[in-house]
Amino acid sequence: MKLIIAIIKPFKLEEVRSALTDLGLQGMTVTEVKGYGRQKGHTEIYRGAEYAVNFLPKIKIEIVVPSAQVDKALEAIEHAAKTGQIGDGKIFVSPIEHTVRIRTGESDDNAL
């Protein structure tokens, strides 16, 4: 099993969710985060006081998938989240040791 963490532009969430569901992947966790990389922030002005806002809102998707499906999942996310503009995001993959479905007690691939 692998944990896929994808940081994407917020408006792309629905597209990515849809693409992953089409692959048969049922669950995911989504967090609202802030971040920056090569995409710069913006400036806000309030009564002449300028504030540089360096962090931009992003969405973090965490999804654990069976190892066999990792490549397909990565492809789906990349395709759905891409705009071609700076700030599209990044995807990280790491190994998962053990998974449990709380309601039934099923584990590992049966829990996904």
Add this chain to the structure above:
Amino acid sequence: MKFNHLKRLAATASAATAVSILTALPAFAQEAAAEAPKLDTGDTAWMLTSTALVLMMTVPGLACFYAGMVRKKNVLSVMMKVFATCCLMTIMWMVVGYSLAFTDGGGWNAYVGGFDKLFLAGLGKESMTGTIPESLFMTFQMTFAIITPALIVGSVVDRMKFSTLLVFMAVWVVVVYAPVTHWVWGGGFLADDGVLDFAGGTVVHINAGIAGLVAAIVIGRRKGYGQENMAPSNLTLTVIGAALLWVGWFGFNAGSAVAANESAGMAMAVTQIATAAAALTWMFSEWLVHGKPSVLGIASGAIAGLVAITPASGYVDPKGALIIGLAAGIGCYIFSTGIKRALGYDDSLDVFGVHGVGGIIGALLTGVFAVEAIGGTAGLLEGNFAQVPIQVWGIMATVVLSGLATFVILMVLKVVMGLRVSEAQEQQGLDLALHDESLH
């Protein structure tokens, strides 16, 4: 000898005259009683409404206007400061403020009233002030005594101790607000000198503006001012507050006619015109300088216009109001942005920039644009060159008392109670640090 005789003759003649007058007096008295103002239901109904409108200006108007402009961790603390000030000033006004402002101070009457109406002694159901019940007049004036100190909160947000603020307010309303009110509306020297201030340009706005400036300087800048992001947390709230202030201000200005009459009507008209002019002017100024208009800007401009037209509202015509609005829009914009940052003080919510500067602009321009046919006194444009200097005198007197007294009160409180929260508390945010509450 001859003079003594003449004196006796004169005395007899006077006595005879006096007797005949005295016997005729009952008839005169009846006529006089008929002349004395009776309760006018139109005036009373309007003033009841005005009182409610002006209270609305503070809660929720000012509370929302200010709270929306601070960071999320301090929003509740600002609401608390404004709301509590409202409650405390109510009691202080009832106990001693009204008496000091609106009674005869005997030998001191030029500067302050007396204690005749302590705890509103003698104010009964039948007591009258002109054509309205005195209970109503007292409450109307109370709403002014509420909003003036509440305005000062804007200068010290994010860092002033709540406990110290309460003590400061209680003292300030007695030592600064009541006397200045007496000077202008309670039979004091500024009125005698001919200062024109219809609804409180000096009494409320310059007063609060100067006090705010002094407070901002004495308490010091917020930690991180100039570096940390202190962007407003909720401008929706601020705009709602500004709108409530605008609507409520009709009670403030038109209500200062203390009557439902043509003076109130014209005051309402010029208030609306000046406010809109100032809002647009601030907006366009910002558009020019920064390239984009902002919602905080247009809302701030509206308030600036409302402030500036306040002293003028019973004396100027629509054309004058237009210019006053324009001047306030530009003047307050420049002061609240460029000049404030250049001078380096942290008048956090621009109490001086909007209320102080706006009040000064309005007070001066009242002397320029006053129309005799409207308010009984002519201004510069009608050839009365004496009025502007009189206005300057009124401004200076207010600035001196407000500035000095505020400074002294704060310095004493600094020693006795401390003005400022600790750095850790300021970092955490006053909502949690002072009130154990937070927005989720």
